[in-house]
Amino acid sequence: MANNTLSVTDNRTGKKYELPIEEGDVIRAADLRQIKVGKDDFGLMSYDPAFTNTASCRSRITYIDGDKGILRYRGYPIEELAEKSNYLEVAYLIVKGELPDREHYERWENNIKIHTMVHENIKKFMEGYRYDAHPMGMLLGTVGALSTFYPDANDIHDLESRRLQTRRLIGKMPTLAAFAYRHTKGLPYVYPDNDLSYTGNLLSMLFKMTELQYKPDPVLERALDVLFILHADHEQNCSANAMRAVGSSQPDPYACA
Missing domain, CATH: 1.10.580.10 (Citrate Synthase, domain 1)
Known part of the structure; x- marks a missing residue:
């Protein structure tokens, strides 16, 4: 069985690194920091304007897959909530x-x-x-x-x-x-x-x-x-991410x- 890691070779130095893969398809950007060309090097960083391929958090609240028409709150499908609940129940x-x-x-x-x-x-x-x-x-x-x-x-x-x-x-x-x-x-x-x-x-x-x-x-x-x-x-x-970013301060x- 394959290890849940990503093997990376830095062609600048020839050094090899093993980065853990979490949640099935995620690596931590901070793990890239260990990839350096020298002891005074800050370390490798990822560059991803607009977070087009970066996960900023884990959510236990909502799951959305627009292409498949899936929306779940806390595991409950939206169809069930829309039929059987009211807004204040869903807010709770x-x-x-x-x-x-x-x-x-x-x-x-x-x-x-x-x-x-x-x-x-x-x-x-x-x-x-x-x-x-x-x-x-x-x-x-x-x-x-x-x-x-x-x-x-x-x-x-x-x-x-x-x-x-x-x-x-x-x-x-x-x-x-x-x-x-x-x-x-x-x-x-x-x-x-x-x-x-x-x-x-x-x-x-x-x-x-x-x-x-x-x-x-x-x-x-x-x-x-x-x-x-x-x-x-x-x-x-966008709005949820903006509020999280502002709230971080x-x-x-x-x-x-």
């Missing part, structure tokens, strides 16, 4: 590693919903944008501003702090997105309605007008929920996002 799965039972789900849902409101000053911040500003630009700027409202987020090495910021981000993102949309339309902002589902609440904040209580179309509500499930995690696409998660 991604964060915690397993689907919740009823008790844990109810606790998780409550922990998200108590963070749907945003500070009133956020509205003033949002009003500083032009009426025709792109909603994504308004959203990313406002998410970054959350750093100033939650200085405790800087304590990134504290597990409970990280959990709190996770709940805040999941809870407040629909509110901020809806505020951005309403701003472009010149409409008054709609506050969260926690009697509705996660996606139903977003639809309310987007489209509620003069009615006392907004009742989302259940078909649209479910379609949006499935869309959120499909976009819940993207393995190592240890700012708070709002600045990273």
Whole structure:
């Protein structure tokens, strides 16, 4: 049986090296450092602009094979999750590693919903944008501003702090997105309605007008929920990799996002 190594001959020196092959098809770039032409040589480095052939991490969260139409979160196929789960269940799965039972789900849902409101000053911040500003630009700027409202987020090495910021981000993102949309339309902002589902609440904040209580179309509500499930995690696409790179310098998660 063949060894799980890569044999390398440095033709500059004639020396041979054995590099371990991990995960079936990966070598560590740092293992190249041992290949030198002299004792003062830094060692060989790999050069891979845009990470076209470099794995930056291992993911236990998501597996994607677009050519084969495969998307799995924590081992669960997307077809099963889209059919049987809602977005908050999938968010729990991604964060915690397993689907919740009823008790844990109810606790998780409550922990998200108590963070749907945003500070009133956020509205003033949002009003500083032009009426025709792109909603994504308004959203990313406002998410970054959350750093100033939650200085405790800087304590990134504290597990409970990280959990709190996770709940805040999941809870407040629909509110901020809806505020951005309403701003472009010149409409008054709609506050969260926690009697509705996660996606139903977003639809309310987007489209509620003069009615006392907004009742989302259940078909649209479910379609949006499935869309959120499909976009819940993207393995190592550009935005995920960018946030990991920024996060490696240890700012708070709002600045990273």
